[in-house]
Amino acid sequence: MATVDRVPSGDTFDIAGDEDIDEKVGEHLVVLYWRGVAPGSLLDRFFQQADDNLAGAVMEYVGRPLLNSEDEATHAVGQRIQKLWDQRLETICDSTGEHGREAQAFALTFAATRLDEEWELRAFDRALQLGGGASRFGDFAIERVAQIAHNEPVAATRLTLELLRGSDTDWDNLAWGDADGSPIIIHAKPDSYDAEPGAGDRVACGVIERS
Numbered sequence: 001m002a003t004v005d006r007v008p009s010g011d012t013f014d015i016a017g018d019e020d021i022d023e024k025v026g027e028h029l030v031v032l033y034w035r036g037v038a039p040g041s042l043l044d045r046f047f048q049q050a051d052d053n054l055a056g057a058v059m060e061y062v063g064r065p066l067l068n069s070e071d072e073a074t075h076a077v078g079q080r081i082q083k084l085w086d087q088r089l090e091t092i093c094d095s096t097g098e099h100g101r102e103a104q105a106f107a108l109t110f111a112a113t114r115l116d117e118e119w120e121l122r123a124f125d126r127a128l129q130l131g132g133g134a135s136r137f138g139d140f141a142i143e144r145v146a147q148i149a150h151n152e153p154v155a156a157t158r159l160t161l162e163l164l165r166g167s168d169t170d171w172d173n174l175a176w177g178d179a180d181g182s183p184i185i186i187h188a189k190p191d192s193y194d195a196e197p198g199a200g201d202r203v204a205c206g207v208i209e210r211s
Contacts, residue, residue, distance in 0.1 A: 004029070004042060007049045026050065026058035034062075034080045043084070047091070056101030059088060060137075063108025066115075067140070073114045082119055085109065089123060092130045103131025111140035113147075121148070121155055128159065133166010 003025055011021040029046055032038035047055055062081060066073065073081065085106065092099040106127035110120050124141070142163060149156035 004046050004049070007046055008051065008054060020054075020057070022050070022054055023057045023061075026054065027061045030058060030062055030084070033084065034077045036076065036080065040083075040087075044087075047088070052099050052101050055088075055099065056105050059085075059102050059105040060108055063105065063110075063112055066112035067108055069114070078115045081109070082115055082123075085123055089126055089130065093126075096130075100131050101136070103127045104133065104136045106131075107137035107141040111137065111144045113144060117148075121152070121159075125155075125159065125162070128162040128166060131166070133163060138163055138166075 007022050007025060009022055013019050013021055026046055029038055029043050033040065033043050046058075050058070062084070066081075088102065089106075092103050104127070106124060109115070110124040110127075113120070142160065145156050145159050145163070
């Protein structure tokens with residue numbers, strides 16, 4: 001595909017010239033891929049030529065429709081998205097320090113809760129390790145972590161610690177806390193996240209301060 005071979009083109013479009021053509025090519029490719037239309041080899045060529053900023057923008061796009069849709073992804077689509085992320089995380093692992101934005105993009109896919117939960121937890125843990133946190137989308141990620149805390153308290157605590165360690169500034173996690181500012185809170189029963197959550201008494205809570 002000639003368009004893929006021209007990446008990175010640096011071209012833009014629309015009246016203001018602020019829409020990146022390469023991003024739109026990547027977004028189009030991932031949609032065709034998860035629909036089973038485009039071969040994985042074509043997507044591989046795109047990512048081989050993309051820098052971290054471009055690859056990160058495209059993988060952020062993967063998470064957004066999952067996050068914004070009320071419908072569950074079909075099994076086939078979910079499997080393709082998981083395979084794509086597994087391949088990208090493997091590439092990120094092989095190029096330490098070169099794919100920070102792309103690794104942080106997984107927070108959107110994780111927050112969407114549309115794929116296999118065990119895989120999501122494992123992949124998010126790996127993405128946090130590889131990308132140094134998820135500060136770009138930490139607010140989305142911490143909401144998901146809070147939802148799993150009752151059934152997976154150990155995993156939730158570990159992921160919260162990684163999110164806090166990886167935040168660039170204190171402002172990144174300012175909105176993560178409860179009324180008293182405690183970002184780590186374990187309740188006696190699951191939270192409904194309604195106006196009156198009704199999650200029962202707090203079992204434990206705490207604040208992590210920067211050293």
